[in-house]
Amino acid sequence: MSWLSLHHRLERHTGLLIFGILAVSAIGGMVQLLPVVAEGPHKHGPGDMAPYSALELEGRDIYIRESCSTCHTQQIRPLLAEVKRYGPYSRAEEFAYDRPFLWGSKRTGPDLHRVGGRYSDDWHRLHLLDPRSVVPASIMPAYPWLATHPADRRGSIEARMRALARLGHPYAAEDVAEAPAALEGKSELDALIAYLQALGRSGAGKPPP
Amino acid sequence: MDNYEDRVVTAFMYCSVLWALLGMLAGVYVAAELVWPTIDWGLPALSFGRLRTAHTTLVLFGFGVSALIATAFYSVQRTSHVRLFAPWLAWAIFYAWQAAIVLGAVSILAGWNAGKEYAELEWPFDLAITAAWVGFAVVFFGTIAKRKIDAIYISNWFYGALIIVVAMLHIVNSLALPVTVGKSYSLFAGAQDAVVQWWYGHNAVGFLLTGGFLGMLYYFLPKQAEQPIWSYRLSIVAFWAFVYTYIWAGPHHLHYHAVPEWLQSLGMVMSLVLLAPSWATMVNGIMTVSGAAKKLKTDPALKFIVLALAFYGLATFEGPMLAIKSVNVFSHFTEWTIGHVHSGALGWNALITFGTYYFLVPRMAGVPLYSVRLANIHFWLALAGTMLYVLAMWGAGVSQGVLWLSLDELGEVRFSFNDVMAAMKPYYVLRLFAGVLFLVGAVLMAWNLARTFAGRSAIVVMPPATAVAGATA
Numbered sequence: 001m002s003w004l005s006l007h008h009r010l011e012r013h014t015g016l017l018i019f020g021i022l023a024v025s026a027i028g029g030m031v032q033l034l035p036v037v038a039e040g041p042h043k044h045g046p047g048d049m050a051p052y053s054a055l056e057l058e059g060r061d062i063y064i065r066e067s068c069s070t071c072h073t074q075q076i077r078p079l080l081a082e083v084k085r086y087g088p089y090s091r092a093e094e095f096a097y098d099r100p101f102l103w104g105s106k107r108t109g110p111d112l113h114r115v116g117g118r119y120s121d122d123w124h125r126l127h128l129l130d131p132r133s134v135v136p137a138s139i140m141p142a143y144p145w146l147a148t149h150p151a152d153r154r155g156s157i158e159a160r161m162r163a164l165a166r167l168g169h170p171y172a173a174e175d176v177a178e179a180p181a182a183l184e185g186k187s188e189l190d191a192l193i194a195y196l197q198a199l200g201r202s203g204a205g206k207p208p209p
Numbered sequence: 210m211d212n213y214e215d216r217v218v219t220a221f222m223y224c225s226v227l228w229a230l231l232g233m234l235a236g237v238y239v240a241a242e243l244v245w246p247t248i249d250w251g252l253p254a255l256s257f258g259r260l261r262t263a264h265t266t267l268v269l270f271g272f273g274v275s276a277l278i279a280t281a282f283y284s285v286q287r288t289s290h291v292r293l294f295a296p297w298l299a300w301a302i303f304y305a306w307q308a309a310i311v312l313g314a315v316s317i318l319a320g321w322n323a324g325k326e327y328a329e330l331e332w333p334f335d336l337a338i339t340a341a342w343v344g345f346a347v348v349f350f351g352t353i354a355k356r357k358i359d360a361i362y363i364s365n366w367f368y369g370a371l372i373i374v375v376a377m378l379h380i381v382n383s384l385a386l387p388v389t390v391g392k393s394y395s396l397f398a399g400a401q402d403a404v405v406q407w408w409y410g411h412n413a414v415g416f417l418l419t420g421g422f423l424g425m426l427y428y429f430l431p432k433q434a435e436q437p438i439w440s441y442r443l444s445i446v447a448f449w450a451f452v453y454t455y456i457w458a459g460p461h462h463l464h465y466h467a468v469p470e471w472l473q474s475l476g477m478v479m480s481l482v483l484l485a486p487s488w489a490t491m492v493n494g495i496m497t498v499s500g501a502a503k504k505l506k507t508d509p510a511l512k513f514i515v516l517a518l519a520f521y522g523l524a525t526f527e528g529p530m531l532a533i534k535s536v537n538v539f540s541h542f543t544e545w546t547i548g549h550v551h552s553g554a555l556g557w558n559a560l561i562t563f564g565t566y567y568f569l570v571p572r573m574a575g576v577p578l579y580s581v582r583l584a585n586i587h588f589w590l591a592l593a594g595t596m597l598y599v600l601a602m603w604g605a606g607v608s609q610g611v612l613w614l615s616l617d618e619l620g621e622v623r624f625s626f627n628d629v630m631a632a633m634k635p636y637y638v639l640r641l642f643a644g645v646l647f648l649v650g651a652v653l654m655a656w657n658l659a660r661t662f663a664g665r666s667a668i669v670v671m672p673p674a675t676a677v678a679g680a681t682a
Contacts, residue, residue: 004442004445007445008360011360011361011366012359012360012361014350014353014354014361017361017366017369018350018369018373021366021369021370021373021374021452022373022377024449024452024453025370025373025374025377025416025452025453025455025456026377026456027453027456028453028454028455028456028457028479029377029381029408029456031457031475032404032408032457032459032460032472032475032476033381033404033405033408036400036401036404036468036469036472037397037401037404037405039401040401041398041399041400041401061392064322064323064324065320065321065322066253066256066258066259066320067257067258067259067261067262067322067329068258069324069326070257070258070261070262071257071258073542075466075467077465077466077538077541078465079465079538079614080616080620081613081614081615081616081622082613082614084616084620084621084622085613085622085626089467090466090467091467092399092400092467092468094399094467095398095399095400095403095467096398096399097398097399098398098399098402099394099395099397099398099402100323100324100325100394100395100397100402100406101395101398101399101400101402101403101406102324103403103466104542105326105462105542105546106542106543106546106547107542107543107609107613108243108630109626109630110626131246132246135627137627137630137631138246138627138630139242139243139244139246139630140246141242141246141249141256141257141258142246142247142249142251143256144251145251145253154389156388156389156392159388159389160388160392160394163386163387163388163394164394166386167386167394167396167398
C-alpha cells in the first residue's frame with residue numbers, strides 16, 4: 001500500500017502535515033474566489049449607478065450598526081413569485097458600491113432591495129418608530145433612538161467617504177467637503193430613510209436583461 | 210507531580226461553560242423577542258439585530274472556540290506524551306481570547322458591526338483574534354513537534370486543520386480598510402464580497418464546528434468507549450477528503466443570487482460530494498462505539514457523545530440536500546436554515562462538548578461526577594430541546610418556502626408577506642420553549658460540574674488516599 005506509506009511519513013512530520021492541510025484546503029478557494037475577485041465589482045460597468053450620497057451612506061452604516069440584514073435580505077432571486085412580490089431581480093452590478101454586501105441570509109421580514117420609493121418618508125418614519133402602528137402583525141423592533149440621535153454623531157462622515165474613495169468609489173473632493181453640511185440638522189432616522197429610499201432605484205424601472 | 214499542564218485547560222473549560230450559558234440566554238431572549246417584539250424595552254443593546262449578533266458571537270467564539278482550545282490542549286498533551294509547549298503562551302491566549310469575547314460582545318451591543326455574518330467583530334478585534342490564533346497554533350504545533358510518540362494522532366490532524374484553515378478564512382474575509390476605531394469598510398464589494406463571505410461563513414462551519422469538533426470526537430469517543438478507532442484507513446481517507454471538499458461548498462449559500470452560475474453549480478455538486486467524507490467519519494464513530502454498547506446504558510457522558518454523532522449524521526445529510534438548487538429554492542431565506550444550523554449547533558456541537566465535559570471534569574477533579582441522575586435529566590432535556598427546536602423550524606421553514614412562492618391561477622402571489630409572517634407565531638412559541646428546555650439542561654450541567662469540582666477541594670483538605678483511588682478507578 002504505497003499511499004499508506006506516504007501517509008506514514010506525513011503523519012510523522014509536523015511541517016509536512018501543516019503544509020499538506022494548507023495546500024489541500026486552499027485549492028477550492030483559489031478556484032472559486034480568484035476568478036470572481038479578479039473580475040472586480042465593475043465587470044458589467046457601473047451603468048447609471050451613482051455612489052451613495054453622504055446622507056444615504058450614513059443611513060447605510062446605521063443599517064449595518066443595527067444589523068438590519070439579520071432579518072431583511074437585499075436579494076431578489078430570478079423567480080416569478082419573487083419578481084412579482086419585490087420587483088426586478090437583483091443584478092451584480094447594482095451592488096458595486098456595497099461594502100460590505102448586505103444580501104442577508106434570512107427573511108424574517110420582507111426583502112428590501114427594491115423598497116426605495118415604495119412607501120413615503122412619513123410611512124417609514126412611523127414604521128421605524130413604532131412598526132405596529134402601520135403593520136399590526138409586525139414583529140420588527142421599534143427604533144426610537146434613531147429620532148433623537150443626530151446623524152454622524154462621531155463626525156466621521158468625511159473620513160468614511162475618503163476611505164471609500166480610496167477603494168474606488170467615485171467621490172470628488174467637493175462631495176466629501178460638502179458632506180458635513182448635507183448631514184447638518186438631520187437625525188439618524190432621516191439618514192436611514194434616505195438610504196431605504198435609495199435602495200434598488202437604479203434597476204427599478206428597467207426590464208430584466 | 211503534575212505531568213500535564215491542565216490548569217489552562219480547566220480555565221478554558223470554565224469560560225466555555227459560562228459563554229454557553231450567556232450565549233444561549235441571549236438566544237432564548239431573541240427567540241422571545243420574535244414572539245413579543247416589544248420586550249427590548251426600547252433599549253438599543255437589547256434590540257433584536259444587536260442581541261442576535263451577540264448570541265452567535267458568544268456561542269461560536271466564546272463557547273465553541275473555548276471548548277475547542279480546552280480539549281485540544283488536553284488531548285494534544287496526552288497523544289504526544291509531553292507537557293504543553295510554552296504554557297505561558299497558552300495562558301496569554303486564554304486571557305487574550307476571553308478579553309476579546311467580553312469586549313467584543315460589548316462592542317456589538319454598542320453598535321460596532323462589520324456587517325458580515327459570523328464575522329461581525331470590527332477590525333481591532335480581528336487583529337486581536339489573529340494574534341491569539343497564531344499563539345494557539347504555536348502552542349499546539351509546538352507540543353506536537355516535541356512529542357515522544359512516533360505518529361501524530363488523528364484527533365490532532367483535525368485540530369490542526371481547524372487552526373490552519375480558520376486562520377486562512379479569517380484573515381482573507383476580514384480584509385478591510387479601517388476608518389475609525391470602530392468602523393471599517395470591506396476590501397471587497399458587492400457580489401465579490403458575498404462570494405468571499407460565504408467561502409468564510411460556510412467553512413467556519415466546516416473547520417470550526419465540524420473539523421474542530423471531529424478532533425474532539427476522535428480523541429474522546431475512543432477514550433470513553435474504551436475501544437480503538439474502528440478503521441484507521443477510513444480515518445485517513447475521510448480526513449483528506451473532508452479537508453479538500455468542504456472548502457468548495459460555500460456558494461450553495463448564494464443559489465439564485467447575483468453571482469456566476471458556474472459557481473453555484475460547482476458549490477452544489479461539491480456539497481453533495483461532501484456527504485461521503487462526512488458520513489465516512491460518522492460510520493467510523495458508530496463502529497467504534499458499537500463495541501461498547503453496554504457502557505452506553507450507564508455512562509451519561511457516552512450517551513451525549515453518541516447522540517451528538519447521530520445529530521452530526523442528520524445535519525451532514527440535511528446540508529447537502531439543502532444545497533440542491535431545487536430544494537434550496539424553497540428552503541433559502543426561511544426558518545429551515547435556522548433549524549439546520551441548530552440541529553448542528555445544539556445536537557452536534559453542544560452535545561459532544563457536554564459529553565466530553567461529563568467525562569473530563571470528574572477525571573480532572575479526581576472524584577466521581579456529583580450527580581449521574583442530573584446528567585441523565587440533562588440528556589433528556591437536551592434531546593427534547595433540540596428535537597422540538599428542529600421540528601418547529603422545519604414546520605416554519607417549509608411553510609414559508611411553499612407559501613412565499615405560491616402563485617394563484619392568474620399568476621399572482623397567493624399570500625401576502627404579512628400573512629405568512631403572522632402564521633409563524635406558533636412555531637416561534639414552540640422554538641422558544643425548546644430553547645428554554647435546552648438552556649435549563651445546560652444550567653443543570655453547570656451546577657453538576659461545579660459541584661463535582663467543589664468535591665475535589667474537600668478531598669484536598671483531608672486526603673483519604675484510598676477513597677481517591679477508589680473514586681478514579
